[in-house]
Amino acid sequence: MTLPLLQVRDLKVHFQVRAGGIFFANYLPLKAVDGLSFDLAAGETLGIVGESGCGKSTLGRAILQLLPATSGSVAWLGKDLTALDRAELKAHRRHMQIVFQDPLASLDPRMTAGDIIAEPLRNYETGLSSAAIKARVREMMEQVGLLPSMVNRYPHEFSGGQCQRIGIARAMILKPKLVVCDEPVSALDVSIRAQVINLLMDFQRALNISMLFISHDLSVVRHISRRVMVLYLGKVMELADRDAIYGAPRHPYTQALISAVPIPDPEKERAKPRVLVAGDLPSPLDPPSGCVFRTRCPKATNICALTVPVLESAGVGHEVACHHWRD
Amino acid sequence: MNGIKFTSAPAAPGEIAGEFTGRSLWQDAWRRLLANRAAVAGMIILAGIALASVIGPFLLPWSYDSIDWEHIEALPPQFSTGHYLGTDSLGRDLLARTLFGGRISLMVGLLATTVALLIGVTVGAVAGFVGGRTDQLLMRFVDLMYSVPLTFFVIILMVVFGRNFALMFLAIGAVEWLTMARIVRGQTLTLRNKEFIEAARASGGSTANIIARHILPNVLGVVMIYVTLTIPQVILLESFLSFLGLGIQEPMTSWGMLINDGAAELEINPRTLIIPATFMTTTLFCLNFLGDGLRDALDPKDR
Numbered sequence: 001m002t003l004p005l006l007q008v009r010d011l012k013v014h015f016q017v018r019a020g021g022i023f024f025a026n027y028l029p030l031k032a033v034d035g036l037s038f039d040l041a042a043g044e045t046l047g048i049v050g051e052s053g054c055g056k057s058t059l060g061r062a063i064l065q066l067l068p069a070t071s072g073s074v075a076w077l078g079k080d081l082t083a084l085d086r087a088e089l090k091a092h093r094r095h096m097q098i099v100f101q102d103p104l105a106s107l108d109p110r111m112t113a114g115d116i117i118a119e120p121l122r123n124y125e126t127g128l129s130s131a132a133i134k135a136r137v138r139e140m141m142e143q144v145g146l147l148p149s150m151v152n153r154y155p156h157e158f159s160g161g162q163c164q165r166i167g168i169a170r171a172m173i174l175k176p177k178l179v180v181c182d183e184p185v186s187a188l189d190v191s192i193r194a195q196v197i198n199l200l201m202d203f204q205r206a207l208n209i210s211m212l213f214i215s216h217d218l219s220v221v222r223h224i225s226r227r228v229m230v231l232y233l234g235k236v237m238e239l240a241d242r243d244a245i246y247g248a249p250r251h252p253y254t255q256a257l258i259s260a261v262p263i264p265d266p267e268k269e270r271a272k273p274r275v276l277v278a279g280d281l282p283s284p285l286d287p288p289s290g291c292v293f294r295t296r297c298p299k300a301t302n303i304c305a306l307t308v309p310v311l312e313s314a315g316v317g318h319e320v321a322c323h324h325w326r327d
Numbered sequence: 328m329n330g331i332k333f334t335s336a337p338a339a340p341g342e343i344a345g346e347f348t349g350r351s352l353w354q355d356a357w358r359r360l361l362a363n364r365a366a367v368a369g370m371i372i373l374a375g376i377a378l379a380s381v382i383g384p385f386l387l388p389w390s391y392d393s394i395d396w397e398h399i400e401a402l403p404p405q406f407s408t409g410h411y412l413g414t415d416s417l418g419r420d421l422l423a424r425t426l427f428g429g430r431i432s433l434m435v436g437l438l439a440t441t442v443a444l445l446i447g448v449t450v451g452a453v454a455g456f457v458g459g460r461t462d463q464l465l466m467r468f469v470d471l472m473y474s475v476p477l478t479f480f481v482i483i484l485m486v487v488f489g490r491n492f493a494l495m496f497l498a499i500g501a502v503e504w505l506t507m508a509r510i511v512r513g514q515t516l517t518l519r520n521k522e523f524i525e526a527a528r529a530s531g532g533s534t535a536n537i538i539a540r541h542i543l544p545n546v547l548g549v550v551m552i553y554v555t556l557t558i559p560q561v562i563l564l565e566s567f568l569s570f571l572g573l574g575i576q577e578p579m580t581s582w583g584m585l586i587n588d589g590a591a592e593l594e595i596n597p598r599t600l601i602i603p604a605t606f607m608t609t610t611l612f613c614l615n616f617l618g619d620g621l622r623d624a625l626d627p628k629d630r
Contacts, residue, residue, distance in 0.1 A: 066525055090531055098529045106522040110352050110544040110627060119540075123531035152355075154627040170530060 003078050004039040005210050006063070006178060011036045011072035013055070013062045017285060028285050032058040034234035035072070042177065045204065045211040047225030047242070049218060049257065051281055055234040056214045057101075060180040063212065064096055065089060076178075094124045097171035099200075101183040103163035107155035114151030117141065117169045124174060140169040144199060161192035165199070172203050179204075180212045185220060197224055218261045222246055227317070230254045233284055233292040236311060240318035250314050250325040252297050253277070291323065299324045352544055352627070359624040366620025369613035376610055380429030387411075389420035391427035392578035403598070415599050416592060424580050425603045431581040432607070435496065435565045436558040442500030443561075444554060447507025452538050452546070454508070455515025466512065469505050477502050477564075481573045495574050499561055510553055514546040548622045555618025559611045582607045 013033040018025045033055040040046055048056050061067040063074050065081055074081045076092055084092065097120075100106035107116055117137045121128060128136075138148045144165040155163055164184060171179055181200065185193040201224060204211055215221050221228055228245040230237045230253060238251040249255045256275040263269045277296045282288055288295045294304035303323050311319040360366055384391060388409035395410070399418040404411060412422040454465040481498045488494055518524060518541075527537045566583015568574035575581060582603050589600030 061525075064529055066528060086533075090533070093529065093531050096529075098526070100522050100526060102522060106526045108523045108527070108541050108545070110625075111541075112352070112355075115351070119527065119532070120530035123536070156628050167526070170526070174530075 005042045005077060006040040007073075007075040007078070008039075008063065009037050009073045009075070011059070011062060011074060012070045013058050013067060014070040019285070030284050031234050031287065032284065033062060036231075036234075036236055037072075038229060038236075038239060040178070040210050040212065042210055043204070043208040044227065045213055045225045047221035047228040048212060048214045048231060049216060049221050049228060050231035051216065053233075053281055053284060054231045056216075056231060057182050058234075059231070060098065060182050060212055060214050064093070064098055064180055066098075094120070094174050095176050096178040096180070097174065097176040098180045098182060099164070099167050099171050099184045102187050103160050103167055104155055106167050107163055109155055112152050112154060113141075113146070113158070113166050116155070116166055117173060120170060120174045136173060137169075140173050143203075144169045144172075145195075160188050161196060164188060164192075164196050168196070168199060168203070172207070175207055176209060178210045178212070180214070182214050183216070184213075186215065186217060193220065200224070218246075218257060230257065233282070233287050235292055236319070236321060237293065238318075238320050238322075239311070240315070240320075244315065244318050250318070250320040251293075251322045252299050252324070253293050291321075293322075299327060352625070355627065356621075356624040360620050363620040363623065365616040366624075369616035369620070372609065373613040373617065376429060376606065376613075377433055380426050380433060383426035384423055384430075387420065387423045387426070389423050391423045391580065392419065394418045395420070412602055413598055415588070416596060419578075421599065421602055424585060425582070425606055428580045428582045428585050428603060429606060429610075431575060431579065432562045432565065432583065433610070435499065435581070436562045438496045439499040439503060439561045439565075440554055440557050442496065443503035443507050443557060444550070445504075446500070447504035448511050448543070448546070448550060450504070451508040451511025451513075452515050452542050455512040456519055456538050456542055457534065458519070462512075465508075469508050472501070472505050478568075478571065478573070481568060485573060492575065495565065495568060498568070499564055502564075503557055503561060507550070507553060507557070510549060511546050514549055515542055518542055518545055544625070547625050551618055551622045551625065555614050558614055562607070562611075 011033055012031070012035055015030040015032060016027040017030045019028045036059060038046065048059065050056050058067060062069050063081075065074070065084075069082050072082075076095070079092075081089065081092060111119075114134075114137050117140055118133050121133050121136060137151065141148050141150070146162060146165055146169070150158075150162075155166070158166065164187075168184075179200075184200065185196050188196060197220060200211070203209060211224070213221060213224050222242060225242050227239065227241050229239045230245070230251065232253055238245065238249065238254045240250075245254060246258060249258050252275065256277040259273065259275045263272060275298065277298075279296050282292075282295055288305070290306050291297070291300070291304040291309050294300040297304065299322075301324070307323070309321045309323050311321045312325070314320045314325055389395065395408070395414060395418045397418075398408060398410065398414055404413045410420050410422070412420075412425070415421055415424065450465050450469070454462040477498070480501070481494075484494050484498055524537060524541060527541050532540065562581075563583055565574055565581055566587055569576070569581060569584050570587055575584070585603035586600060586607065589597075589603060593600050
């Protein structure tokens, strides 16, 4: 069996949050990511969905080692990234890149588009001549659909979609093997979204990139992902192939999410059954006992408050963390 | 990527051919600075004053410390005696003294500010960006230095090393970098958590790399403003130290000292105040215009 590109095992990222205390600070752990495990194969796209505050972005950053993991391991081709020293980490980082949510904020306002795209090259391919860098940047700009004459422009002179293209060009110039897309289209206009998504998919096909596609937009995730992971308060609720998740969701939370996706046909939209979820996301500082979703779950019973549901297999490659998924 | 052409990339309206040379922020800034008339005028006048201060004293008939015994009283401007701007109350040529004072004042302003700039920006950026214990250590040291009174500090230096011209630069520089460090640290803290810093880290930048390439260009605008405020401060500080007998001594002089002397005889002989004061205010004016122009030039959004 070939080794998966990325193996995440029991990954936990906890933040210490100061809660009260006048002279001596009182710290509470905020479990942003709490015991996640999954594999990612080469060339595969894993969609990660969930509400805001469920740990999606934290997960992406912890995998890239931009945030320290509290425990657990992130193995890249079998090698644990959390245990690497700085030089080794730098060497591994060239294979993994990130595309950010806010296209303008992720670009240095004092750098020209050309310099921004060239930056990874300057960090990793130090032997390149400036002419070679220029040629690579130009090629990248053409691939992402920017005019090469725009090299000297500054980020604020571009539109949101163009900024995101610059961000994608920067991420792709080193030909990475893994790209974490942290809500790359949620800040964009609907009309630009499809273009940017298709651009990402083109790159994925051309370079056989694995992608972690973080989003709260289920339709976008459905379009791009092969498998989908549903997160709630830092825990996996359901992990399955795209068609299984969208066709036959097992977890009540997933069912609620899927039923909230609008259908572009008013008749069907009005007729479709809705699973409603009551209330708000509980505070991650004080998560419910047992199953974290039980406070809002329509199927919750006594057992949900007492024992934490483990991920059970509900079909080939379909995992669910719910006591009542068979109902 | 071997000429892959994606369909999703919107086709450029007509294939764009030809070379596009990349420009850096610095080239852009220079171009924008040259387009700013006030800044260019400031630069030219400043250069004129600096040049006059450096070579002027060699060309004048009187040196800064020689007394014209024939005109021991303050003489109004005369061409026949070679005192183009008159003499002071001791019969020394005022133009020669003003130009010579300009040398000292500009040198102090330039050197002490450069020292303050280098140390302050480095310490501030490192403390702000690295954070944690490094930040604590550096900033507590800054607090410590703040609490030492300047005159006390200078007197100690004098006692230990003896009277020395260079000590003054050291003393002033050692005081002025503290504020710079605090300002730069504050700016760096707001930049540190921006997404583009995270992006730089993800694309393999080391800490030193990120500070040099991303933090510094972004704090430069504020730093430039502070530098233009520091130079006049330093020039005045020098005259204060000299007045206390801790800086330069007669017959050497500086603008600050000349203004000080001139103020004493303002009612009898206002010329001795007005002439050095005109030179100094013109210089500070030009510095402010230049600083403002630099700040604008370094901000790409002002294009």
